[in-house]
Amino acid sequence: MKTLKYILAIFFLSVSFVSCSSEDENPTVEQNPVEGLTMIYEIPAADHTVQIYSEKQNLEVGYNEILIRIKNLASDTYVANAAPNWMPIMHMETMQHSAPHSMLTNTDESTVYKGHIVFQMASNDTEYWEVVFNYSLNGQQKEEALRVAVSLPTDELNKTQVFMGSDDTRYVLAYVNPKDPKVAVNDLQAVLYKMENMMSFPIVENFKITVDPRMPGMGNHSSPNNEDMTYSSATKMYDGKLSLTMTGYWRINLKLLNANGEILKGEDVTEANPESSLYFELEF
Incomplete structure (x- = not known):
């Protein structure tokens, strides 16, 4: 009986030692919520x-x-x-x-x-x-x-537009994503505000922003599978898709349409009109 008690005591001590060693080897690492910022x-x-x-x-x-x-x-x-x-x-x-x-x-x-x-x-x-x-x-x-x-942005590219719409309202449109564009179909995001007065800029909801990316240095060609930006109540931003088929300089031609489909700013890109007056710029 004494031998059995001795063996059990050794067993429990061994388990405790392994458990403590395991905890020491895998300590809980506290995450820094502002890491990388x-x-x-x-x-x-x-x-x-x-x-x-x-x-x-x-x-x-x-x-x-x-x-x-x-x-x-x-x-x-x-x-x-x-x-x-x-x-x-x-x-x-x-x-x-x-x-x-x-x-x-x-x-x-x-x-x-x-x-x-x-x-x-x-x-x-x-x-x-x-x-x-x-x-x-x-x-x-x-x-x-x-x-x-x-x-001013160090890349000197235009990612913010402040303009008067055809409805006599001043708007602020700003590019958000993609931060690191890829040769792929990228998630495209922007925010749209209007100036109510000098101190008030409410979010504009339920408009549409058409997307037509072009490469001016490459014959002004476009790309397939783009999606116009529409308002998301979840993100409070305008979400769409941006197709980039190669690296280089891109001009993202845009048109802003109100809830009735009326164009407030921007033009179609044609042979006679190679760029819209409403646009973002990217280079990667």
Whole structure:
């Protein structure tokens, strides 16, 4: 009996050792919710900081996806349920105006909030962009204003259009995806806003944007299997398909149609008219 007890004790110790070794070899790795992003700004306050992240190295004219985190310095933790909102403001020499922007919403990580801003113009020495953040911290409402630099895209390609439609409404159309175009049929996304007044840019729903990609340097040929962009209530964007048959410079000719099918901006591409006045540019 003593021998049996001894064998059982050795067995349980062996199992415990293997279990502990297995846990040590496969420790739980905590995921960084902003991994791969760049913290482009940080707003220091007395008891907390607001951190601003982007996929880009700096903010540019056009569509900018932005994430923010609020760190409580006393507890050294990031804040959930801060209910943040924001307002971009362009301070010009004689006036101020805002920019199209989404709400800030939680990502899968409750302490990370995501949204986008479409900047219509670059900042300079005398005219600058400011983003005003409002949020809740420890039961109190906070407000912080951050002056940001907005530059022209480094590739110098046109991915943002600000224009007056034939309905006398000013629109802002901005390219979103694909970020890394391929020789394939790519998922195409854009956002469309209209200017209600200098500080209000609501989303435009239920319009259509036709898609006609051309290669001006290659006889202005097009490509098969493109799909026009239509509004998605799930993404709050316009989704379509973009067929790219080879690498190089592409001009994505567009037409904007309202819910009644009336053309508000853009023209068909023909031999007599090789390009639309409404377009995006890509080169890859």
